[in-house]
Amino acid sequence: MRKPGAYIVKQGSVGVKPYVMAYKHYFPVRPTPSAVVVFIHGGGHASRVWAETPDGRPGWAPIFAAQGREVVTLDWACASREFPCSDAALCRLTQSKNMTLIAKVVACEIPSTRKIVFFGWSMGGPQAFKLAADILPRRTAAILGYAATGPLNFFKPKSNAPKLDLTKPYVISNQALDKLWDSPFLADKWKAVYKKRYVMPYAPRMAAIQSKDPRVKREWPSLTIKRPRNIPPVLLVNGLRDTGHAPEKEKIFAAWIRQTQKDATFKFLRDFSHLGMLARGNERIAKIYLDWLKRRGI
Numbered sequence: 001m002r003k004p005g006a007y008i009v010k011q012g013s014v015g016v017k018p019y020v021m022a023y024k025h026y027f028p029v030r031p032t033p034s035a036v037v038v039f040i041h042g043g044g045h046a047s048r049v050w051a052e053t054p055d056g057r058p059g060w061a062p063i064f065a066a067q068g069r070e071v072v073t074l075d076w077a078c079a080s081r082e083f084p085c086s087d088a089a090l091c092r093l094t095q096s097k098n099m100t101l102i103a104k105v106v107a108c109e110i111p112s113t114r115k116i117v118f119f120g121w122s123m124g125g126p127q128a129f130k131l132a133a134d135i136l137p138r139r140t141a142a143i144l145g146y147a148a149t150g151p152l153n154f155f156k157p158k159s160n161a162p163k164l165d166l167t168k169p170y171v172i173s174n175q176a177l178d179k180l181w182d183s184p185f186l187a188d189k190w191k192a193v194y195k196k197r198y199v200m201p202y203a204p205r206m207a208a209i210q211s212k213d214p215r216v217k218r219e220w221p222s223l224t225i226k227r228p229r230n231i232p233p234v235l236l237v238n239g240l241r242d243t244g245h246a247p248e249k250e251k252i253f254a255a256w257i258r259q260t261q262k263d264a265t266f267k268f269l270r271d272f273s274h275l276g277m278l279a280r281g282n283e284r285i286a287k288i289y290l291d292w293l294k295r296r297g298i
Contacts, residue, residue: 005029006066007028009025009027014101017085022080022082023073026064036110036116039073040124046075046079047073058283063283078093115140119143121146125147125148127223141233146276232261236267237289239271267288
């Protein structure tokens with residue numbers, strides 16, 4: 001990576017209450033001629049996961065911007081503390097609405113001549129793939145992801161049947177969330193800070209609300225990729241301590257991706273869990289993404 005440079009940040013929002021998407025646009029002072037990276041966070045969190053770690057180190061958004069890359073980070077509708085929503089509005093929030101708002105941010109902030117790299121984390125992964133393959137395929141140069149595939153997001157493998165099932169929802173419990181998100185590589189003294197700063201205001205209510213709402217099952221197929229041949233080059237990174245994204249299950253998804261996109265890279269890192277962007281050593285993971293993009297001229 002080159003020596004870090006300066007950048008400025010612009011804030012904005014799109015949408016109408018209760019579904020407003022807040023965003024931040026990072027402009028490097030000395031930009032490189034590269035694609036704009038759009039970061040999409042996962043369920044139960046907010047875009048602050050990209051900005052800084054609990055102990056005050058730079059997050060992936062400023063790390064990318066310091067390398068001359070233009071970056072946009074998004075808050076899901078209902079995720080921003082500036083634009084909270086009621087339980088009733090949360091029940092009506094769909095992934096389709098969220099992706100429509102992401103497309104509006106792209107249209108407002110990124111010139112049509114610029115290419116885009118969608119970066120999805122966790123439940124942001126399916127949105128990144130859907131946006132790249134079906135909604136904005138001509139504008140997308142690549143997909144990056146951290147813990148962005150696998151049984152928690154795209155499918156639930158049937159017993160002894162290693163095939164994709166993109167029609168069934170995965171409703172995760174509060175206990176499972178605690179196990180998945182409570183990374184052992186976040187020092188104990190920072191865990192309270194993490195839960196206060198990075199978790200969505202509605203996260204404690206989310207699982208209970210959505211597990212009782214039948215619209216979750218009806219809406220899930222909206223994330224199904226209809227045009228897999230449009231999937232651009234892909235780099236997906238997972239932590240081996242992330243039990244929801246075990247290598248043997250990721251291989252199923254890798255085989256499906258490589259049917260239509262040969263430039264698909266999957267990496268597993270021994271010392272990381274589901275919260276790699278917040279953990280100690282997050283800059284090492286950022287370097288993997290930046291080097292991959294640079295080698296491809298993206």
